[in-house]
Amino acid sequence: METINFQNFRIEAENICVDYNGKVALYDANLRLQPGQICGLVGMNGAGKTTFFNALTGFVNISKGKIRINGESVRSAQKDQTIAYVPQNEGIDSQFPISVWDVVMMGRYGSMNIFRCPRESDVQAVKDAIERVDLTDHLSTPIGNLSGGQRKRTFLARAIAQRASILLLDEPFSGVDIRTEKLISELFIQFKNEGKTILLSTHDMIHVREFCDLVLLINKTVVAYGETSEVFTPENITTTFGGISPDFLFGPES
């Protein structure tokens, strides 16, 4: 059961700035997301998408501004397992000697005791999560032997097992097969109905139109933010991608 927060915002980022040793990666960025909303994060490489994710998960500290997760600090969101991060396939070491089961079990670590001994409920959560992403036949398969799509599903299962109310997904559709893409889009609808909030970064404009209620266009700061139908215009996209027209980037709109 989700407790309804009186503030009614899952994510509130106010004027956040992040810099790495004096180099500004993101400045004056704002974002407000409610339960059940799916928001696309669109920008060039180096526009600050990953930085935005890092700030929300607390992986980097913000130098200015304020982040509230369910009305509380990032620190307490970490303690409460509120946010799950699903990395890009390139962001993980696929040769790491670890099985699907072990990866998904990592979603439960935050709520286990110090030795990370799985309880009955953890085992059940992991089983359920693996079933939802259709990997039950691959429980003990090393992640190195999985396809790109199966690996992506493994990390989705980890987020499901974590029972997080906010999902951050870095390029969820890159390098996956059609079957996985279909499964992910079905899961998105389920997540939405469960009241989870999803923030996903993507290069693919079609996916934004298809899945995202809201879109956040960034280029070191917010270029535009709002309902996809209103904000996702060729002009805004051109500004986001530094003056390159969307026709050139994605082909003419049909």
Add this chain to the structure above:
Amino acid sequence: MELCSFLTLDSFITDPLTHDFMRKALLMSSLVAAVCGFLSSYLTLKGWALMGDAVSHSVMPGVVVAYALGLPFSLGAFIFGVGSVALIGFIKQKSRVKEDTVIGLVFTGFFALGIVLVSKIKSNIDLHSILFGSPLGISLSDVKQTIFISLLVVILLSIFRKDLMLYCFDPRHAKTVGINVFFLHYLLLTCLSLAAVVGLQSVGIILVVAMLITPGATAYLLTDKFDNMTVISVLSAIISSLIGIYVSFWFDLETGGSIVLAQTFIFLFAFLFAPRYGIFKLKKLFAGYK
């Protein structure tokens, strides 16, 4: 040692055991090997081989200073080991020099300082035994220190083994679910410094990095399961130590070098014949016969 004195395999193994110093060497080296082998899985997966090299060389001045002041040498080594890592981080952050250059620069600097100190400080430090190890001449106080540090490292690694695995695999997820990544980073560094300290008694400062990476690399070629990797790593490290000491006893060879060579041969064997990842892929060869 007369070569003809071992006529049977039995006497090859039991004769050395009649010597007190050999029993001690075999026990201590096995313990040290087990500790280094345990840690080795984490270092290879984290990609910290160069870091292991840096820390193990950097402990040199610490050992010398501690001996000169009459302190436990592990204390000095530990301070300089962790200090070198802090210095590497600081220089990397404050300059445009690339990380591998900074690592190389810092550890050679520390190592050189150690060598200069040995030549200047009048004491009974045996440079040769620091550089190349002296498992056959280990003193009683060193034995106590080694056992204490080894147990400490094994206990720390055992408690945090799953967290450390997660930290090596996906630190961002660890952070996201509220696990203290900062603590784990320094825990791994601390264990690395401590393991380098005990390892240098067996094989010496120059070769201790082999104890910290070779068993892990061997195990990595043989399994796809993390727990198995740790077990294989520890076993291969212990076996190498035993082989190295026996061989050095019978053929009058440098002990530290023999232990590391044994590890290298086991790695080469895995490299060539590992079932899945070896060059000749034994599994496939056997499958071909059926």
